[in-house]
Amino acid sequence: MDRQTFSRRKPGMIEEEKYRKYAVFVPVLTMNGAKYLLFEKRSSKLRHQPGEICFPGGKLEPGETLKKCAVRETMEELNVASGQIEVLGPGDIYISPFRLIIHSFIGELKDYKDTFSTDEVEEIIKVPLDYLRSMTPETFKSMLVTEPPEDFPYEWIPGGNQYTWTKGPRDILFYRYESWVIWGMTAQILKSCLELMEQYNLFDSMN
Structure with a gap:
């Protein structure tokens, strides 16, 4: 190693090893000429976040790429074949203050027959894409x-036990459709992906 090599290094993330990494797939369906986003309601039997609405996805396995993780988890949760999944590209990365890193991938789910694994999914939810595009999520402030x-x-620190700790504001978003509420991390990822779809005209590229 030398200075020239150092100048070209890709920066790492401090304490990255303490973060759990996940990947999700943001699937667009076309039905009767209209486009929908597919969400899952997590099974009530699951230990973590039972009953929450989310995108297909899960934890990154050793030696696996993030894209392959998103595809694998989608196949397992929706009981679909890899050929039914077309990944158009990556979404942005969501970093949770609770040591989670979630990578999203936007794409199309083809020839979907409403199948899913009952071990992980209680039901599937299809929300019109135009509806999501037209709405502004409700936002509430939380403080960390x-x-x-x-x-x-x-x-050891200036001010001792009177030290003034910084408080960090955090937005909690809510999208509501019929009786469904999409919120939290999924809502943050949804908002980002909708903006990317608009920016890159992804709606027009999927017929």
Whole structure:
């Protein structure tokens, strides 16, 4: 290693090893000439986030690319073949304050017959794309605060136990369609992907 090599290095992310990495697929369906986004309602039998509405996806496995992870999880959760999934490209990365990194991929799900794995999915939800494009999500502010442990060494920092910790604002988004509520991380990913679809005219490229 030398300075020239260092100048070309790709920056890493501090404490990246402490973050869990996930990938999701944002699937667009075409039915009777209209386009829909497909969501899943997570099974009530699941240990984490039962009953939540989300995109197909899951945790990255060792040696797996993020794109392959999104495709594999979609195949498993929706009981579809790889040939039914066309990935158009990557969405933006969502970094959760709770040590999660979620990579999204936007694409088309073809010849879908409403199949899904009952082990992971309770039901599927199809929301018209035009409806989502036309609405503004409802936004609520939440505040992230620091709570040091009881044995925190206040004597090591200026101000001691009177130190003023920074509070971090966080937007919590909600999309509502009929009786369904899409919120939290999924809503953040949805908003970003809708903006990318608009920016890159992805609607026009899928017939």
